[in-house]
Amino acid sequence: MGDAKTHEKVVNGQLWNITEIKWALFPSKTGEIKIPSASLTADVVVKNDFNERSFFNTPFFDQLATTKRQVFNTEQLTINVKPLPEENKPAGFSNLVGTFNVNVGLSSNEVKVGDSTTLTVTIKGNGNIRDIPFPHLPQSQEYKLYEDEPTVKINTNANGLEGSKTFTTAIVPLKKGTITIPAISISSFDPKENKYTNLSTSSITLKVLPSDNPMNGTINSYSVDKQGVKILGKDISPIFSNESALANNSISPVIKIIFIILSIIPVIGFIISVFYYKYLSKISSDSGFIRRSKAMKKAVQKIKTLKQDTEFYNNASLLLREFIGDKINIDGRALTSMDIKTKLTVFKLNNDLINNIIRFLSECDAGLYGGKILSNENYSMLIENLNKLINRIDKEIK
Structure with a gap:
């Protein structure tokens, strides 16, 4: 839980440097769970065994002390994990434990057909923040949903982990009118109150205006007057308006001959290379x-x-x-x-x-x-x- 904290403490008249490292544990099963001992390997200073009245028993000669590598182990811990109560357990409970609150909002409460607005759901509190499930909205014929990856922010305090998890969903309305975004509900177990709580938001109304694009929205019909094809211009070359313009564009015989020769050259080269390869193979295998x-x-x-x-x-x-x-x-x-x-x-x-x-x-x-x-x-x-x-x-x- 955060960075290690270091401070000094006097124990039995001796000054000690203390480093504290904290972990937040979230048990995944009930019953007795044993936390194994932690170990630390350190080089311990060992003073020379001089007589108290000896000349060498001075701070100066303490600098000549040697070190000895030792391994220190903590005691094994045992915790008893109680099961969550079955009484009043909400349907679809996702094992979310802690104290939370939820906020919801739209980036815009008024959009046009085909445009998008973003629904943001933020759940804050103390507990297993990372395990908060995605609050999915129900599918509808009135809109399309595009969910994004959630973002998590976690801090530590005296009560454990504190933070938030934010979920964003893009909503694209498919027709004009008024759309009601249903309320979002998430269940959790509050260990302080020792009871289940239901985090619920109010429904949100989204006003959808007709689109500027006539291809979108609830436009019933539109007509297009049928017109003949017209030649609007002749400034782009080579575009021909009749077949006779192509009559004199045949390839000259000289170009055809050159093309045929260039096409045959690779074939001839391949045949020559095959025979030359056989010739070299014959030379290498037959000395005479x-x-x-x-x-x-x-x-x-x-x-x-x-x-x-x-x-x-x-x-x-x-x-x-x-x-x-x-x-x-x-x-x-x-x-x-x-x-x-x-x-x-x-x-x-x-x-x-x-x-x-x-x-x-x-x-x-x-x-x-x-x-x-x-x-x-x-x-x-x-x-x-x-x-x-x-x-x-x-x-x-x-």
């Missing part, structure tokens, strides 16, 4: 993919550099073996005819193709080591056979 994809172009370029000279047989044989190595992702320069047959069989190449490869390499070896003269006819035939071999190998091994 780049070698295989570039092998054909590399071999074709080297064939163009083959000259009809003494190095032709060696260069042609090396070119074919390197091409095969690139296609199967190994070093092809040291491949023998037996190695080629073994490796290419794994890739399920046609036996005729494998035999033609071995035959071409054997012919190159014969020309290189047998001193065979390379005639024009033989040169052209070997170049043609080499092109056929690398084309067939490229088709078989992807």
Whole structure:
């Protein structure tokens, strides 16, 4: 109940600092209720145990005293909560206990249809202020109600809690005339008088005037003369008054083509990105993919550099073996005819193709080591056979 209060008090010749903290308790059930003990942890000054006649038993050396942490507990309290009397208990009693009074008022006793006035109900007194229920007004065909959140103000005094709770309700009348706001009644139990009391207000009369808006109020009828649609002005563009004005507003063919191209570009970009993603995935998962994809172009370029000279047989044989190595992702320069047959069989190449490869390499070896003269006819035939071999190998091994 409010802030803690501190004061001094002399007990048995010793000065004490006292702090008082008060709570307001509102029991929610009857019978014996035990309030548990409160505890306080504090550092207590412990003086040094000097002889009374000792030189050290002086105020100066009292400053050298030590502290000791201790826990202090209050006694447990027991209270007996009596039940509220059943005799003369009002119907709908909400367990409101205390001494209260009620005030009510309207912000305006005269309004127009559709406007609002505010009904304010303030209940003051001592007791469990927060538990005061909302004094609802009955619904009516004459008005609409809009309730707001109540506001609470609480102070403390010697008798406990004192304060007020204010309820506001906006009332919007629906028709003109006189409206009677019914009386508000709240029941409570007064512990001082030991009896139930009924807090009641008088009814309030609200005068409702016709609204300035013809759509509101109790206007019986009104008529509107039917008129044709008129063109009031042509100062707002582009508003057209006939269909012919729209005839020449077609989009030009160039704009259409540009629009189509711009619409297709994202689709093409998406397709390219998909294929590029697959390409990158292929590269990352297959270390020989780049070698295989570039092998054909590399071999074709080297064939163009083959000259009809003494190095032709060696260069042609090396070119074919390197091409095969690139296609199967190994070093092809040291491949023998037996190695080629073994490796290419794994890739399920046609036996005729494998035999033609071995035959071409054997012919190159014969020309290189047998001193065979390379005639024009033989040169052209070997170049043609080499092109056929690398084309067939490229088709078989992807």
